[in-house]
Amino acid sequence: MKIDRIDAQILNELQQDARLKTTELAERVCLSATPCTRRLKQLEDAGMIDRYVTLLDQEKAGFPVNAYISLTLEPKSEATFRRFEQQIATFDEVMECHLMSGSHDFMLRVVAASLSDFEKFLQKKLIKIEGLRDVQSSFSLRRLIHKTALPVKATA
Structure with missing residues (x-):
């Protein structure tokens, strides 16, 4: 548009x-x-405005832990990916899920109230997904930049 x-x-x-x-x-x-x-x-x-939302302060809302998880699935099939996407969409802790290029298939951003809660998410939910071959987690130590506004410029 x-x-x-x-x-x-x-x-x-x-x-x-x-x-x-x-x-x-x-x-x-x-x-x-x-x-x-x-x-x-x-x-x-036109769908340019997706929805109107309220942005919460993540830490004040009780979710100070930000984990970024790289995942690899096997076998590499449309059915495996579709099943994964359906399951991951049901997890409240998953804030973002991206299909990736490169060595991993998906990247997740997961929030948790504590490292203990993150471990529970990992053990009780994530690793139970069928077809999961590799999981690598990294934790944000400190957020340096956080933007929610896209840099919209005129195109016409």
């Missing part, structure tokens, strides 16, 4: 504060409320 300068401004403003009232958003992007509402609806209908 091509977006112009005003659409880019709307998206950037909403990425900073999704609770903005339409009148405030319109003022910030130098539009009246009606055209701003129309543009917002078009962006939603």
Whole structure:
């Protein structure tokens, strides 16, 4: 989808504060409320805006542990991958799952309240997945950069 300068401004403003009232958003992007509402609806209908969410502070919410897990599956088949994707989607601890290029098939970002809770996740859930051949975990010691806003620029 091509977006112009005003659409880019709307998206950037909403990425900073999704609770903005339409009148405030319109003022910030130098539009009246009606055209701003129309543009917002078009962006939603086109799927550019996926959903509106509240971002929690991970540590204050009780999940200070961030683990990055590289996984390899065997056999390398569509059925094995599909089964894995279906199972991993049911685990609340898994915040992200990416199909990867390179030596590992998948990369997960997992949160936990403690290392003990992470170990329970690993032992009681993850390693029970059929077809799992290799698991390598790394832990974040400190987050240096955390962005949730995409760098939206006009394309039209």
